[in-house]
Amino acid sequence: MSRRRLLGTAGAAGATGLVIGAAGGATGYAATRDEAPAALTAVGSTEVMFHGKHQPGITTPLQARGHLVAFDLAPGAGRKEAAALMRRWSSAAQRLMAGEPTTGGTGHDTGIALDAGPSSLTITFGFGATFFARTGLTDHRPPGLDALPPFSADHLDADRSNGDLWVQIGADDALVAFHALRAVQKEAASTATVRWQMDGFNRTPGATAKPMTARNLMGQIDGTGNPKPDDSDFDQRVFVPAGGDGAYEWLTGGSYAVVRRIRMLLDDWEKLPVEHQERVIGRRKSDGAPLSGGTETTAMDLDKAGPDGKLLIPDNAHARISSPERNSGAAMLRRPFSYHDGISSDGTPDAGLLFICWQADPLRGFVTVQRKLDRGDALSPFLRHEASGLFAVPGGAAAGEYVGQRLLES
Template sequence: MSKAARTGRRQSGAAMDHVEADGAAMDHAVGHGDALAQREPAPISRRRLIGTAGAAGAAGLIAGGAAGAGVAEAVGTEPTALTTVGSAYIPFEGTRQAGIVQPAQARGHLVAFDLVKGAGRKDAAALLRRWSDAVRTMTAPDRPSAPAAYDDQVAYDAGPASLTVTFGFGRSFFGRTGLDSALPKALAPLPDFAGDRLDAARSNGDLWVQIGADDALVAFHALRVLQKAARDTATARWQMSGFNRTPGTTPRPMTGRNLMGQIDGTNNPKPSDPDFEQRVFVPAHGSPGWMADGSYAVVRRIRMLLDDWDHLTVARQERVIGRRKSDGAPLSGGTEFTPVDLGKFTADGSPAIAGDAHVRVAAAASNGGAAMLRRAFSYHDGIGSDGTPDAGLLFVAWQADPLKGFVPVQRKLDGGDGLSRFLRHESSALFAVPGGAGAGEYVGQRLLEG
């Protein structure tokens, strides 16, 4: 990745070309086999080895230097410096928190914490400062390791790999810290939906952390650091881990596919949209003041009933979605990014886009203009107790006000979306995500010290 490309990745406008990869379901390619492992490797550092793998763009890494040497031979070049996936970084400090408009990374962890009994506002402030200081260090381009008190050397050799960590507050946090007067109206409990099958133990929480990185070890390392820094103050309530397509696995930036094989995210809002800011972020002079430049995250674990879905023909799957499976083009005609023509009919007089097709029911035009920025991860947690894949989408939707974004759209989907027969909403949460931290500040400081 060139310097210009890395700079572009940090700019939200260009970054949104990749945000639509939410729900992508591509895993890392498998590395070379035993034959390569038997070769005598030349000395090579892990930092240079990662750069080589990024340049190769195809083969994954196997533990040990031998596989890395094999990759270098396979592409016929000398190992290169760490200038690709590992070197990409996203600053922690800023007006807004990272992890909202940046491209969804290849690996992600969503974790909710509850404050321990007796912990209050002062303890929460100290925790957010520890967390913020740790993330500030881990995301720096030249200082990817964590503070010594928490570091376990898991990511010792790696660059930041586009690491972002985003913090939010659940409704219960305000009562436990004596901050009821600062509770935002937009953090009202989400309504019940007919299709919900929610597990209370995997829903809600006092604090929320979203971790993303383009390297699995970097993401895991950040998770462990935050867990250790939370000891004696907060305990994990639930954790969910997911994945997306790894950068460089397609010949050009492309909208990702979800685990149903569908291109997913074509109509996601973009920063170039004239109303993007007002849809996603709380105004700089919004209410309450501590939420200025923040956003609200709806988090849902949505299981896909893949065995049922796979029994449909491709043509039937396309009718359920309203788009071609091969290239994501709407059934009303055109290419992937051609606007959906909801008024078009086929030669036999039937609607080109079925009345219960997902693209029709979810369209902003069908929901009074309501829209949200989706930035999600796919997940696969093995085989469920029913013998079917426990897999689907870790849905994260960002908006300035959930009552104007997620709620009206989900109500419409709940009542008339043909895709809902193949989905099961198993957990739900809503978090207030404040603006970013400046130099020396911690996330949430305006709330906790206001």
């Protein structure tokens, strides 16, 4: 029985299953929760569609668990082998996102997520700059994949940066996400080998009394200024439009992902008084409101001064420097995961942000903003960029297509 059918069967049992649970071990749970256990099934049953104009995992709401993996094509693997891999990956992604098992060429499913629903699983695929030379598609490599410039906060590990292929996996259940990760790794078989992998997390849906913008490991609300899907220029900022050079037509409806592993120097940050932290960011820690006043969604008044004549949002505040108003309207859709990889040899936490941002043009998006931040952001002393990647993410696959087919069969 598939995971999806199993979930449906449980739903059909409905009240009977809940009564049995309430009479057994669930009584202690029910006695300590305001909501009935049945409400939790909504988290597991949410399904994101694989096919569409854009790939999933870009505008999908933040998920509780994430895996980022880069692969390099194996020696001797070229365009033909890459196309076969993308077919396998796309087929597996479609089944997994629907809550169905996948064998990964072994003849049986691992069973890791057998009794779970789709849990908002998304699997997103991208191509790095080196992919095009290795597949004989150099003429189809878009200029947006030109190497990112160096920045002063960079301490980049080349072994954990870039890659021929990139896969982003997100889900609201850790076992569902890991199940997808194993399937992707097994489908790569002898065609591609893992270059690096990073694992992240976010707040679990339903953990707060009402939906709210996520917090990062510094305790700051992170993502307030993101473009919104109902903004008139959202698609223009995030997705590659049609009508470009014919060699790059395969990228129509796609996007560029900049991926950065940003270590937060939490011991240093947490020594600062909250008022100092707020001046570094330019927003209140409690609710994300700008220091110029209002609520989280109130527009920043960058010219507003206090009784002492000083700007309420300091000149070097992170929110001021990164704002579209200070970057000729440049914006990107930030969709990160936090990470924690234990304690380093010096006793400090190896923790921070798996920063992922989406834009139609990385030069006008990430690079424009990061260059400005590089010249005096008050937050920079508390951050260290340890890995970096830039990937072209094709548009979504239509029914019957695999991701990247328009490139690999061009």
